[in-house]
Amino acid sequence: MQLTLKNTLDMHIHLREGDILDSVIHFSAKAFSAALAMPNLSSPIINTQMALDYKNRILNAINNSNDHNTQTNTQNNIESIKDSNQNIASNAKSNKYSFTPIMSLYITHNLTKDELIKAKENDIKILKLYPKGSTTGSENGVSEILDKKTLEIFSIAEELGFILSIHGESNGFSMDREFEFGEIFEKIARDFPKLKIIMEHLSDRRSIDLLGKYSNLFATLTLHHITFSLDNVLGSGLNPHYFCKPILKSPKDRDALLELALSANPKASFGSDSAPHLETNKLKVNGSAGIFSAPILLQKLCEIFEKHNKLENLQSFVSDNALNIYDLKDIPNKTITLIKKDSKVPSVVKTNLGDIIPLFAGENLSWDFKY
C-alpha cells in the first residue's frame, strides 16, 4: 500500500537557528512542500528584514543539512540510519527537495503600518501573537492581549489582509488556559470579521465549537495533541519528552481533536509545532517545553489515518485545508509518496550542541517515505 500526497504543509514548525537548524531542517525539507517557520527565535523575527534574512538562513541550512548525523540504536549498536537522502544538498532545488519556508512576523508593540505594508510587499502575510510568558520564546510577546496598540495592529492587519496566528493561552491553571482564552478569540473574531484568525495547536475539546461559530476562526492541530494525553507526561513515571505547551490534556480532549483531524474539517489544518530542544534542556529542573516530532510526522499521520480508515482525508488535513485557509497557491508543486513499510525512528538526532531526542525515538513505524 502506498499514498501520494501533494503539496504537504506544516503550518507551525520551530526550525531554530545555527547548529540546530542545520541538524533538523532536512526532516521538514524532505517531508513538506512548505512550512510556516515560527518567529520566536532568541531575537524574535519582528520585521521584514529579519524575516527575509531568516528565510535565507533556512534555505542555506538545507545545503548545510547534516542529516548523516541521524542515528538509530539497533541491537545495542549505534548505526548510521540508512537514508537515501544524502544528496539533499545537491537536490535542494530539484522538485523532490524543493522546500518553501513560509515566514511570519512576531507581533510586538513596535510593529508599524509601514512595516506591515513592507511585509506584504515581500509576501509575508502571517502575524504571530504570543501572550507574554505563555511558552518558549514568548518573553517579548504582548502582556495585555487587547490593549489599544495591539488592537490597532489587528485593525491594520485586517485592512491589509494579514492572517493572525495566536498561541491562545491565559495565565490561569494549565489545564484551563486555552479554554479561558476562548473569549479573547471570540472577541477578536467578532471585532475584526475580515481578519482570518488561527487558533494554534488546539489542545482542549472545548475550543472546537468556536470553529463552527465564527467564519473567520480556524485552527491548527499538532500530531501530539491528537495522539497523546497528559498521562503520557505523568501517568506513570515522568516523561519530559512529552512536556509541551499547551500542555497535553485529557484522553477525551485528545479523542475529540483526533476526530476533528480525521474528519477533513476545512477549518483545521496541520501544524506540527515540532520543537527541538537539547536533551540536557529537557531533563532538568525548569525543563523546556516542546516535542520534537519533525522526523516522523507524515509517517505517523499515515499510520493514524490508516488505523481509522480515513487515509482519503489525509490530503485535506495535511495540505488542501491550509492551501485554502492561508491562500498558498504560489507554493511550487511537490509530491511525496509514502509506503506501508516498517521503519525505525532514530533514537537521537545529533547536533554540534548536543543530542535531541525525537518523538517515538527508537520505536518502529509502519509507514516510510518511498524514495
Place this chain on the structure above:
Amino acid sequence: MQLTLKNTLDMHIHLREGDILDSVIHFSAKAFSAALAMPNLSSPIINTQMALDYKNRILNAINNSNDHNTQTNTQNNIESIKDSNQNIASNAKSNKYSFTPIMSLYITHNLTKDELIKAKENDIKILKLYPKGSTTGSENGVSEILDKKTLEIFSIAEELGFILSIHGESNGFSMDREFEFGEIFEKIARDFPKLKIIMEHLSDRRSIDLLGKYSNLFATLTLHHITFSLDNVLGSGLNPHYFCKPILKSPKDRDALLELALSANPKASFGSDSAPHLETNKLKVNGSAGIFSAPILLQKLCEIFEKHNKLENLQSFVSDNALNIYDLKDIPNKTITLIKKDSKVPSVVKTNLGDIIPLFAGENLSWDFKY
C-alpha cells in the same frame, strides 16, 4: 512568637532502607513523636516478622543518622547546616528525640488470618492497600481491588479491629484517578461499617464530601497537596521535584484541601507522604514520583497555619486527630517547640548513594525548631 506542639504525628512517611534511611530518618525523628512507616519497600513488608525487623532497622538508623551531611547553599558556598541536633544518636532514647515508628503491613493475597492475628499481638494494626501500578513500589499490590480474597482480608481486618489505609486511585486519566476510586471507597465503607478506612493523601476536592458521608471514612493530607497545584509541576518549565502521586491537581483542589486541613476537621490528619528519591532518578525519562518534604514539614505547617490565622488548629491537624482516628494512646509523650525565626532549607541532602533534593531546597522558612 513560638508554638509548642505535643505528640506530633506524621501518618504517612517513606523512610526507605539502608543509606537512604540513614540519611533521612533524623528529620522525622526530630520533628515527630511517631510516624507511620510505609511498607512499600523493594521487598514489601508483607508480614509481622518483616515489620518488626523493619522497625528495628529504623530505630538503629536513628543511631546511625548522618544528619551532619545536610548541606545548605549560601552565597555560593556549601556550608554545613548549623544543626544543634548533632547529638541525636546519644539522645535517641531521651524524651527530646524519642521517636516511635508505627508499622503497617502491605496487603497481598497471601495475607492470612493467622498472620493478621500475629500482627495484632505485636501492636501492628494498620494495613496498606496499593492498587497495582498506582505508584512507586505498588507492583506487588492487588490488581482487582474488590476480588474475593481481598474482601476476605477486609472482613478479617474488620473483625480484628485493623485500620485499612488505601492509596485510592483508579487506572484512568491521572486527573480523575482519585475521583474514580471514590465509588470503591464508598463500597468498602458501606460493606465494612466497623472497619476504619483511611483515604490516603487526598488530592481531589471531589473526595472531601465522602468524609461527611461515612462515619468510618477518614483522610490524610500531605503538605504538598494543600500547598501546590499541577502548575508547580508544569505551569512554566517542567519541575520533576514536584512530580508525585496522586498528581497535584488544580488550584481549586489545593485550596479546598487546605481549608480542610486548617479547619481541624477531626476526619483529617496529617501524613506527609515525604518520599526521598535520588536526584538522578527524578531528572530522567520515567522519573520517580515523590516529593521529599521531611526536612521542612512542621516549619512550613507553622507558616501556613499562621498565614491563615489558624495556628490554634495545628495541634489537631498534626496530632490530636490522628491520635483519635488511629487510637495511638500508647505513644510516649513528646513535645516540640517551634519559633518564628528565619531558617534556610538545605539545598541538598547527601547520601552514600547520591543527592536528594528536598522540597523548598535553598529557600527561606520563617519558622524553625527551638532547641
